Amino acid sequence: MSVLVFVDHQNGKASKASLEAVGYAKKVADQLGTDLAAISYAGINADGGIGAYGANRLHVASNVSVPDSGQLAKAVEAAASAEGADVVIFSHDDLGKAVAPRVAVRLKAGLVTGVTSMPGDGLEVTKNVFSGKAKAMVSYKTDKKVISILPNAFGMMPNETTTEVKEFSPEVGSAGITVKEVNTTASDGEIPLPEADLVVSAGRGMKGPEHWGIIEDLAKELGAATACSRPVSDIGWRPHHEHVGQTGVAIRPTLYIAVGISGAIQHLAGVNGSKVIVVVNKDPEAPFFKAADYGIVGDAFEVVPKLTAALKSFKANH
Amino acid sequence: MKILVCISKAPDTTSKIAFKDNNTAFDENGVQFIVNPYDEWYALVRAIELKEAQGGSVTTITVGGADNDPIIRKALAIGADDAIRVDMDAKDAFQVANEIALQAKEGGYDLVLCGKETINNNGGVIGGMLAELMDAPYVPLATKLEVNGSTAEITRDIPGGEEVLNAELPLVISAAKGMAEQRIPNMRGIMAARSKALNVVAPSGTEANTEVKSYALPPAKGDCTFIDAENPEELIKKLHEEAKVI
Ligand SMILES: Cc1cc2nc3c(=O)[nH]c(=O)nc-3n(C[C@H](O)[C@H](O)[C@H](O)COP(=O)(O)OP(=O)(O)OC[C@H]3O[C@@H](n4cnc5c(N)ncnc54)[C@H](O)[C@@H]3O)c2cc1C
Numbered sequence A: 001m002s003v004l005v006f007v008d009h010q011n012g013k014a015s016k017a018s019l020e021a022v023g024y025a026k027k028v029a030d031q032l033g034t035d036l037a038a039i040s041y042a043g044i045n046a047d048g049g050i051g052a053y054g055a056n057r058l059h060v061a062s063n064v065s066v067p068d069s070g071q072l073a074k075a076v077e078a079a080a081s082a083e084g085a086d087v088v089i090f091s092h093d094d095l096g097k098a099v100a101p102r103v104a105v106r107l108k109a110g111l112v113t114g115v116t117s118m119p120g121d122g123l124e125v126t127k128n129v130f131s132g133k134a135k136a137m138v139s140y141k142t143d144k145k146v147i148s149i150l151p152n153a154f155g156m157m158p159n160e161t162t163t164e165v166k167e168f169s170p171e172v173g174s175a176g177i178t179v180k181e182v183n184t185t186a187s188d189g190e191i192p193l194p195e196a197d198l199v200v201s202a203g204r205g206m207k208g209p210e211h212w213g214i215i216e217d218l219a220k221e222l223g224a225a226t227a228c229s230r231p232v233s234d235i236g237w238r239p240h241h242e243h244v245g246q247t248g249v250a251i252r253p254t255l256y257i258a259v260g261i262s263g264a265i266q267h268l269a270g271v272n273g274s275k276v277i278v279v280v281n282k283d284p285e286a287p288f289f290k291a292a293d294y295g296i297v298g299d300a301f302e303v304v305p306k307l308t309a310a311l312k313s314f315k316a317n318h
Numbered sequence B: 001m002k003i004l005v006c007i008s009k010a011p012d013t014t015s016k017i018a019f020k021d022n023n024t025a026f027d028e029n030g031v032q033f034i035v036n037p038y039d040e041w042y043a044l045v046r047a048i049e050l051k052e053a054q055g056g057s058v059t060t061i062t063v064g065g066a067d068n069d070p071i072i073r074k075a076l077a078i079g080a081d082d083a084i085r086v087d088m089d090a091k092d093a094f095q096v097a098n099e100i101a102l103q104a105k106e107g108g109y110d111l112v113l114c115g116k117e118t119i120n121n122n123g124g125v126i127g128g129m130l131a132e133l134m135d136a137p138y139v140p141l142a143t144k145l146e147v148n149g150s151t152a153e154i155t156r157d158i159p160g161g162e163e164v165l166n167a168e169l170p171l172v173i174s175a176a177k178g179m180a181e182q183r184i185p186n187m188r189g190i191m192a193a194r195s196k197a198l199n200v201v202a203p204s205g206t207e208a209n210t211e212v213k214s215y216a217l218p219p220a221k222g223d224c225t226f227i228d229a230e231n232p233e234e235l236i237k238k239l240h241e242e243a244k245v246i
C-alpha cells in the first residue's frame, strides 16, 4: 500500500511544483509507514530529479505524450492499482487541476484541492477557502483519497533516495486534445509568477506603462518576478498573466513588494498567503498597510529607485 | 450548438467572512450574493457570444436551493435562454458534478462551460469531474475559445506564454480571464428573463465524498513597521536580518 504522487515535467525534468508534491508525499508515506511511488508520462528524463525528494519508484506511461487529462487519469489509475495506493497526491497546478478531479472520479475517491497542511491522523486536511480569507478543515468519507496541494505552500523538502524507473503502457484510449501551437514570449531568465519566491508588484499608482522601468529594475536586482493589480492589466499596461488577486493568479511568495497598489480586498485575496508583505504607497491611509509587515509612505517614483540602489550596495557587501 | 453553463452563487467579493454554529457554517448574515465572477463574466458571456455568432442555445445549470433563483435570473437577463436548477443543498464538489453530469448527458450538450473556480470553495474541480463522468475531453483555465463545426480551439496561459489546443466536441471547459468581457444586463434582458424557463429538477441522491468539519479565520497580521522613505537601507536591513527573506 504505497502512496502515489503525480509528476509533471518540462524539458525532461520534474517541475518545481511536482518536486514540492513529491517531498510532501514522502512525508505522508512516512506518516503512513509505507513507501512512495510516482507516476509521470513520456518525456521525463530518467527519474526527472525526483530521487532527491524521496520517491522509491517512478512509473512512466510511455504511451502518453501530450498532457491530456483523460489519458493521464487512466494512467494514474493504472499505477495506483499496480501499487495498491489508496492515497494519491497532486500539485494543484495547471495540470493537476485537470487530472486530479478525473482521478478522483475514477478511483471513487474524495478530493481536496489547494491543501495547505500535512494530513492529520484521519488524513483530514486544511485548505484555503473564500480566496484565502479563511481556512476549512476537510475530512474524507472515502477509503481512497486524493490530495492536491497548494503550490508554494510547503516549499522544497529534499530527501535523497534512489528511484527505480519503470516504463509501462497502460490502456488509456486516444487523446482528447491535440496541441496546435505553443507561444512563449518570456525572455530567458524571466521567472514565472506562480513559482516565484520574490515578487515585485505595481498598481495604478504608477500612472502609466512607461513608468514600469523602475519596477523592473527593482525586480531584476532582487531576482524577483513582476506582478500587477487588475486595473493595470485590464487597461493593457501589463500582460494579463501578471494580474494577481481574487480573479487573477493567487500567489504565496516569501516576499511580496506592492508599489502604488491600494490594497483592495480582491487584490489581497490573491497575495495574503505571502510570508512577508512590503507596501510602498504615498497615501498613509491606503488599506494595504493594514495587511503589510513593512511599509514606506512615499512617492514610488522616488522610493523605488532608492530602494534598488540600497539593494545594490547591500548585495555588494554580502 | 447546445451549450450548458454551470453557474454558482458566491458571496460578493467585498463580503465580510464570518462563521457561525461553532465555526461549522458560513454566516450569511448581511452578505450579498452574486454570480460567481468566473461563471458570469467569462463562461456565460462567451457561451452567449458563441450562440449569437453561430446559433444554438445556452442553458444554465445550478445545483442548489431556491435561494439561487436571483442569480439564475441574472444569468437569464444577461442572455441565457433557459435554466435548470437541481434542488439540493450539495455538501461537496462530487455531488454537484454528479448532478450536472446527469443533466448534461440527458440534454446532449455539445459544450459544457464552467468557471475556473468558485471564489468561496476555491476548488476548481467541478469541470474535471464532469468531464470524467461524461467521458469528454477537458481543458481547464481557458482564456480563449473558438468553435468551428465539431472542433474547438482553446487558448490557455502557460508559464511565460500561451498554448493553443484543439479538441472535439462534446467538450468541457473551465473559463479564466480573457475569454470574454463582462456584460451588464439591460432593462430588456431583465424583463425577458422573467418569462424564461427555470426548470427545477429533483436530485439523484448521490452521497458526498468529503465533509467540511470546521472553518477558521487566519490569524491577524501584526502591525506594520513603517520605514522612513528617505532611508530604504533600513528596509533592506530588516528584510535581511529580521524577516530573513533576502
Ligand atoms: C469582483 C471583483 C474582482 C476583483 N478582482 C481583483 C483582482 O483579482 N486583483 C486586483 O488587483 N483587483 C481586483 N479587483 C479590483 C479591486 O477592487 C481594485 O479596484 C484594484 O485592486 C485597485 O487597483 P490599484 O490598487 O492598482 O489602483 P487604485 O485603487 O487606484 O490604487 C492606486 C494606489 O496607488 C497609490 N499611489 C498613487 N500615486 C502614487 C505614487 N506616486 N507613489 C506611490 N503610491 C501612489 C494611491 O495612493 C492608491 O493607493 C476586483 C474587483 C471586483 C469588483
Ligand SMILES: Nc1ncnc2c1ncn2[C@@H]1O[C@H](COP(=O)(O)O)[C@@H](O)[C@H]1O
Pocket: B006, B007, B008, B009, B036, B038, B039, B061, B062, B063, B064, B090, B093, B096, B113, B114, B115, B116, B117, B118, B121, B122, B123, B124, B125, B126, B127
Ligand atoms: N452548485 C453549483 N452549481 C452549478 N455549478 C457549480 C456549482 N458549484 C460550482 N459550479 C461550477 O463549477 C466551477 C468550479 O467550482 P469549484 O470546483 O467549486 O471551484 C464554478 O466556477 C461553476 O462554474
